[in-house]
Amino acid sequence: MNYELVSGFETHVELSTKTKIFCGCTTQFGGDPNTHCCPICIGLPGTLPKLNEQVVHYAIMAGLATNCEIANVAKMDRKNYCYPDLPKAYQISQFDMPLCKNGYVELSNGRKIRILRIHIEEDAGKLIHQQGNTYIDYNRGGVPLIEIVSEPDIRTVEEAKEYVEKLQLIMRYIGVSDCKMQEGSMRCDVNISVRPKGSEELGTRTEIKNMNSITFIAKAMEYEFERQVSVVESGGKVVQETLRYDEASDTTSSMRGKEDAHDYRYFREPDLVTINVLDSLIEEIRESLPELPFVKLQRYIDELGIPETDAQLLTKYRKIAEYFEDSIKGTQNPRTAANFILGQIFKRLENESAKEEFDIKTTADQLREMILLIESGKVKMNLAKSTLEKMLDTGKAFGELVSESDMAGLSDEALIELCKQAVSENPNAVADYKAGKEKALKSILGTVMKNSRGKADANMAEAKLKELLS
Amino acid sequence: MITREDILNIALLAKLDVAEDELDNLTKEMSAVVAFADAVNEADIKTESFDNVNNLANVFRSDEVQPSLPNEEIIKNALDSDDGYFVVKKRA
Structure with missing residues (x-):
């Protein structure tokens, strides 16, 4: 029999605010243990949390960028569980009145992955287990997160990868998170079940917790799919459980015993007041959102005549897209700038993070000036190419490196x-x-x-x- | 009605060991507590919205960094600490 993968994602995204969600401590990554802490974020009695307004704004931005409805009224709730990563023995989260719901992310194959909800919550502290003891660092405790919960609409590992990449791209573009998976600022819990192809019923799901690499998400999903299919094929039943993926052995294993049966006893957070979101604020935030990457992509292809593969590279990083757009202002053929950027400039950006940072010496204006000289026939392509290398080395303008007589070329x-x-x-x-x-x-x-x-x-x-x- | 199983479940969630001979007494005490709180259910709330009784909304702080406490202050009340970390017994 043929089986189909059914998967949904819960994606935690750390917001790029300067301070924590309920206190003024810094959200900076790292730092000596327990130095980004105060009585509020270590949960001392008598302290009162106060919501960071930027967190609400960022969550609304994330919601709008993923086609969500934004709630006019939202509230915070307590999620109770007893584990040392939470100093208060509860996490302040949102239960039944999240800020955003009913959105979707569209994949390149045209399928929409529905987003059930996006809510705001606080991150937990970091635990290090050593020789029977647990060492606790609460620097990360209270850092604001959004949790993006998808419907079980993902059908293949490729769709899963594209979904995560797309979320990452959107969140970076709108500037609400750097989504650095290796630093844990984006992490996924992956729900997986299998069913015979053609069936509409959902099978029993398992949940793989805390995945922070797209490569490993793919591997874990492939493994878990095969495992569940073989359980079902041999007449067994998939047990609903939380799994941990082990990268070294490429297998999943059960994470929790029965003592951790979920019972979060959610109730309204009495220390925090209602969040009212006016329509005017939603519109204001909608207006302020930058053009989203896939809208940009389509525009580059349709209006600028950029080939699709080039357009994808140009729109993948917001800074590069902005640079490209600045460099083509007033020029005739946008492909000239695209070729310089994807050729000579890209060669100098060795990895993803260098492309993300896009720290190069030549400004978009300097590139544009050179392109205008090429288009007016004053400068030959050869000279432009060799001069661009010098411009990128020194940060000097074209005119500083090449004299009028040089530009004239040879008789x-x-x-x-x-x-x-x-x-x-x-x-x-x-x-x-x-x-x-x-x-x-x-x-x-x-x-x-x-x-x-x-x-x-x-x-x-x-x-x-x-x-x-x- | 609170049962012995409820008590065991609550103890489990709170990571408490409850001895067998404590169960009956705890069940009785918890029943009394819950019965006391049940009085709330008798209030007529049809006409009132209890969603926002203090009539407050949107109390926010702006995203400005305030100084954190020095590490010594943070771990001052810890039963055990090491190198700036809180230390607790590892839980299964």
Whole structure:
């Protein structure tokens, strides 16, 4: 029988606020243990939490960017559980009145992954287990999170990967989180069940907790899918349980015994008041949202004529998209800027985080000036390319590196003169070329370029050389 | 009606060990507490909204960093600490 994967995600995203959700302690990652703490976030008696307004705004932004309805009235609730990562023995979260609900994220295959809700809550502290003891650091305790809960709409591992990547891209674009999975600022709980293909019923699900790498999410899902199928095929029943994925062995194992049966006894947080969200605020936030990456992508393809694969790379990182848009202002062909960015500039950005940071010396204005010179015919592509390297090295403008006379390029006579000179300087290469070695022409051409100090147009020089040697 | 099983479940959730000979007494005491609180259920609330009794909403703070406490202050009341960490017995 053929089986189908059914999966839903609970995604925790740490918000990029400066301070924690209920107190003024910094949210900075790291720091010595228990140095980003105060009586509120370590839950001392008599303290009162006070909600960080930015958290509400960021959550609304996240909701709008994922097509959610924003609640006009929301409240906070206590989720009770006893574990040392929570100093108060409860987590302040949202239960039945979350800030956002009923949204979706659309995948490239056209399927919509529905979002049931997005709520705000506080993160827990970090525990280190060692020799029968648990060491607790509450620096992360109270850092604001949003939890994005999807419906079980994901059907393949590829869809799961795209869903997570898309969420990551959206949240980074709108600036509510850096979504660094390796630092734990984005983590996923993955719910998985299997059912015979064509069936509408949901099977019993298991939940793989705390995944913080897309690669491992994919591996864990593949493993868990196979495991559940083999349980069902051998006549067994999948047990509803929480699993841990072990990266080294690529297997899942049960995480909790029966003593941890869920009973969170949610009730309204009495220390915090109702959150009222006016429609005018929702509209104000909607207006302030940047153009979302997939809207941008479509626009680049349809209106700017950028090939899809290039458009994807340009829109994947917000700073690069902004740079690209600034550099094409007033130019005729956006593809010129796209090619410089995806070619010479991308070569200097070695990894994802370098692309994310996009820390390069040449400004978009400087690139645009150069493109305008190319488009007006004053500067040849060759000269532009070689000069761009120097611009990227030094941060200098095109005009500082290339004089007007350099820009003028070479007259035909001067080029022929240079070619003749190169031919006489390279007798061996000339002989090789005449004997049929096409490649030998390159070294002669190299001499022309060198002697012209980059001013010669390589294509024209090559043509002239061929003429001379024919 | 509170049963012995309820008491065992609550004890489990609160990570408390309850001895067998304490169960009957605890069940009785808890029943009395719950019965006391049941008085609330008798109030007529049809006409009142209890969603927001203090009539307060949107009490926010702005996202500005305030100094945290020094580590010595934070761990001052800890039963056990080491190198700035709170230390507790590892729980199964």
